[in-house]
Amino acid sequence: xxxxxxxxxxxxxxxxxxxxxxxxxxxxxxxxxxxxxxxxxxxxxxxxxxxxxxxxxxxxxxxxxxxxxxxxxxxxxxxxxxxxxxxxxxxxxxxxxxxxxxxxxxxxxxxxxxxxxxxxxxxxxxxxxxxxxxxxxxxxxxxxxxxxxxxxxxxxxxxxxxxxxxxxxxxxxxxxxxxxxxxxxxxxxxxxxxxxxxxxxxxxxxxxxxxxxxxxxxxxxxxxxxxxxxxxxxxxxxxxxxxxxxxxxxxxxxxxxxxxxxxxxxxxxxxxxxxxxxxxxxxxxxxxxxxxxxxxxxxxxxxxxxxxxxxxxxxxxxxxxxxxxxxxxxxxxxxxxxxxxxxxxxxxxxxxxxxxxxxxxxxxxxxxxxxxxxxxxxxxxxxxxxxxxxxxxxxxxxxxxxxxxxxxxxxxxxxxxxxxxxxxxxxxxxxxxxxxxxxxxxxxx
Amino acid sequence: xxxxxxxxxxxxxxxxxxxxxxxxxxxxxxxxxxxxxxxxxxxxxxxxxxxxxxxxxxxxxxxxxxxxxxxxxxxxxxxxxxxxxxxxxxxxxxxxxxxxxxxxxxxxxxxxxxxxxxxxxxxxxxxxxxxxxxxxxxxxxxxxxxxxxxxxxxxxxxxxxxxxxxxxxxxxxxxxxxxxxxxxxxxxxxxxxxxxxxxxxxxxxxxxxxxxxxxxxxxxxxxxxxxxxxxxxxxxxxxxxxxxxxxxxxxxxxxxxxxxxxxxxxxxxxxxxxxx
Numbered sequence: 116x117x118x119x120x121x122x123x124x125x126x127x128x129x130x131x132x133x134x135x136x137x138x139x140x141x142x143x144x145x146x147x148x149x150x151x152x153x154x155x156x157x158x159x160x161x162x163x164x165x166x167x168x169x170x171x172x173x174x175x176x177x178x179x180x181x182x183x184x185x186x187x188x189x190x191x192x193x194x195x196x197x198x199x200x201x202x203x204x205x206x207x208x209x210x211x212x213x214x215x216x217x218x219x220x221x222x223x224x225x226x227x228x229x230x231x232x233x234x235x236x237x238x239x240x241x242x243x244x245x246x247x248x249x250x251x252x253x254x255x256x257x258x259x260x261x262x263x264x265x266x267x268x269x270x271x272x273x274x275x276x277x278x279x280x281x282x283x284x285x286x287x288x289x290x291x292x293x294x295x296x297x298x299x300x301x302x303x304x305x306x307x308x309x310x311x312x313x314x315x316x317x318x319x320x321x322x323x324x325x326x327x328x329x330x331x332x333x334x335x336x337x338x339x340x341x342x343x344x345x346x347x348x349x350x351x352x353x354x355x356x357x358x359x360x361x362x363x364x365x366x367x368x369x370x371x372x373x374x375x376x377x378x379x380x381x382x383x384x385x386x387x388x389x390x391x392x393x394x395x396x397x398x399x400x401x402x403x404x405x406x407x408x409x410x411x412x413x414x415x416x417x418x419x420x421x422x423x424x425x426x427x428x429x430x431x432x433x434x435x436x437x438x439x440x441x442x443x444x445x446x447x448x449x450x451x452x453x454x455x456x457x458x459x460x461x462x463x464x465x466x467x468x469x470x471x472x473x474x475x476x477x478x479x480x481x482x483x484x485x486x487x488x489x490x491x492x493x494x495x496x497x498x499x500x501x502x503x504x505x506x507x508x509x510x511x512x513x514x515x516x517x518x519x520x521x522x523x524x525x526x527x528x529x530x531x532x533x534x535x536x537x538x539x540x541x542x543x544x545x546x547x548x549x550x551x552x553x554x555x556x557x558x559x560x
Numbered sequence: 561x562x563x564x565x566x567x568x569x570x571x572x573x574x575x576x577x578x579x580x581x582x583x584x585x586x587x588x589x590x591x592x593x594x595x596x597x598x599x600x601x602x603x604x605x606x607x608x609x610x611x612x613x614x615x616x617x618x619x620x621x622x623x624x625x626x627x628x629x630x631x632x633x634x635x636x637x638x639x640x641x642x643x644x645x646x647x648x649x650x651x652x653x654x655x656x657x658x659x660x661x662x663x664x665x666x667x668x669x670x671x672x673x674x675x676x677x678x679x680x681x682x683x684x685x686x687x688x689x690x691x692x693x694x695x696x697x698x699x700x701x702x703x704x705x706x707x708x709x710x711x712x713x714x715x716x717x718x719x720x721x722x723x724x725x726x727x728x729x730x731x732x733x734x735x736x737x738x739x740x741x742x743x744x745x746x747x748x749x750x751x752x753x754x755x756x757x758x759x760x761x762x763x764x765x766x767x768x769x770x771x772x773x774x775x776x777x778x779x780x781x782x783x784x785x786x787x788x789x790x791x792x793x794x795x796x797x798x799x800x801x802x803x804x805x806x807x808x809x810x811x812x813x814x815x816x817x818x819x820x821x822x823x824x825x826x827x828x829x830x831x832x833x834x835x836x
Binding site: 523 | 632
């Protein structure tokens with residue numbers, strides 16, 4: 116944009132100068148000739164105007180505007196998506212929609228960068244990111260980020276405009292809802308050797324996600340992530356990145372009800388009812404990730420990548436049953452939690468969960484790409500088979516495959532997903548009629 | 561179900577395969593303004609001997625070229641600075657390769673002053689002071705009593721980034737630096753301004769005086785030349801690079817091989833840069 120404005124200004128100035136000179140020459144044909152001093156004065160005036168315009172342009176070049184639009188058509192196998200797995204809850208077999216309409220305003224001034232990043236679609240306008248980044252050392256070696264921004268996670272940090280599949284894995288969406296959160300993060304990214312650049316991110320977040328109501332409580336969630344490339348050499352056609360991350364946090368449960376799974380059944384628990392805080396719904400997970408990049412085939416690069424996440428999340432639970440009433444003893448034989456009769460209206464349920472995803476991607480030059488993805492998410496690892504009685508406890512694997520073609524700024528993606536549900540007493544079957552096909556057109560600027 | 565799946569898979573593969581393997585005879589080159597003249601000379605010379613290949617060269621700065629490479633809108637990126645680790649990571653995530661870096665020439669960042677300027681030598685420390693705004697008068701570096709008018713490049717320029725890292729030690733430029741869109745504009749401004757100073761590629765050094773550079777304040781001044789740049793004694797010399805997304809094949813590989821061949825390197829010398 117800066118270059119275009121600059122060209123326009125230069126052309127305008129040249130045009131102005133030409134007209135001025137032509138005008139001076141015409142005047143010269145009349146009564147009195149234009150002196151060289153007058154022409155010089157005109158040139159100086161134009162130069163001053165150019166300097167002024169340059170000053171304004173200098174400020175404009177600090178502002179960078181980028182973004183992308185994803186318009187798509189989705190087709191579902193049936194009108195309602197079983198167990199709420201569809202992207203949208205309203206029943207429809209197929210629909211056109213603006214999946215994402217992103218515009219990023221980035222202003223860079225010296226060592227500071229500020230970003231405003233709304234998402235605009237037919238569903239409204241949502242502010243996705245708003246943060247300030249302080250570059251404390253050159254070459255992004257140490258940065259502090261404050262505001263609403265991506266949590267540190269591989270699949271979260273990959274922009275949806277660059278991701279090979281249309282959506283992130285189920286477990287990523289569950290463990291990192293909204294992808295972004297409000298908080299503060301330090302990133303240390305030193306260059307130890309040319310091909311060895313480990314990255315450490317440590318952040319403190321509210322925990323609820325960027326678009327959730329703020330969690331005004333003393334409990335902040337801590338996320339730490341360390342990634343590093345194996346030092347195989349910059350020239351090596353095989354590059355391997357590995358990483359691990361830890362999420363430790365929670366949300367206070369102020370209601371009388373906190374549900375957990377004990378012996379395959381949902382049970383009502385809570386701490387001693389002496390204060391407002393009745394318990395802490397743990398948000399905890401540990402992730403291991405890896406990416407292998409292979410530049411071995413003449414047709415293009417190959418990527419194999421994946422991540423395993425295991426932990427727990429508090430979610431809205433179902434009403435407690437009478438079976439949950441009683442005393443549960445801990446492994447040491449003592450009463451570690453007290454069970455009371457009478458469930459509260461809005462219980463919170465903490466579930467132990469586990470999920471993973473894996474991608475296989477083959478590029479064909481820079482113009483096309485094929486991808487295969489499998490992701491699995493067990494929403495409650497303490498229940499299986501007939502014990503599963505709610506959609507919040509079911510395990511689902513999704514096989515996705517498709518491809519993209521890239522034409523200049525445009526990308527066209529065809530993606531098909533086949534979810535497979537674990538056998539359960541909630542109505543799950545091996546393969547319900549819930550496949551989804553997406554045709555997406557993306558324009559990035 | 562299985563039939564539908566097979567049909568879908570076949571359809572996706574066929575469409576993408578057909579598109580990906582369409583013959584390409586146009587090579588796009590984008591990036592460093594410092595290298596534009598060199599890249600155009602390479603393209604002209606190569607096309608004159610290989611009529612089936614069309615090469616389109618544009619500038620915009622190293623940063624712009626690298627962004628274009630990551631976004632897939634150019635085949636070759638010219639860069640007067642190495643790619644950063646973040647840029648390599650972005651390339652790796654998109655194409656499965658951190659990119660292929662090819663050193664194609666050497667250059668000395670040349671300090672331009674007006675031909676009438678009495679100052680012929682500046683140290684790295686003095687240059688740092690001038691560009692950070694702590695030295696503002698030519699008399700502070702042995703010249704006349706006149707305000708120093710400082711010209712530089714935009715932050716999308718690789719020369720800007722290299723100068724910032726190797727002369728300013730990573731610190732920011734001062735507020736008085738007037739940024740110009742290309743090296744030619746910097747040379748032009750200095751040629752017309754008796755109190756001006758600028759920096760840029762050696763290949764553009766015409767109509768101005770080239771200033772010697774020393775590593776220390778009292779040290780010997782060194783002019784950029786074939787010898788001083790090749791033996792590393794010129795303090796602010798650098799490599800010029802081209803970057804590709806993956807290991808090149810076909811017409812792209814032939815072109816890159818030609819650039820680093822003796823014939824391609826002779827173009828480097830003719831254009832005023834320094835061959836490998």
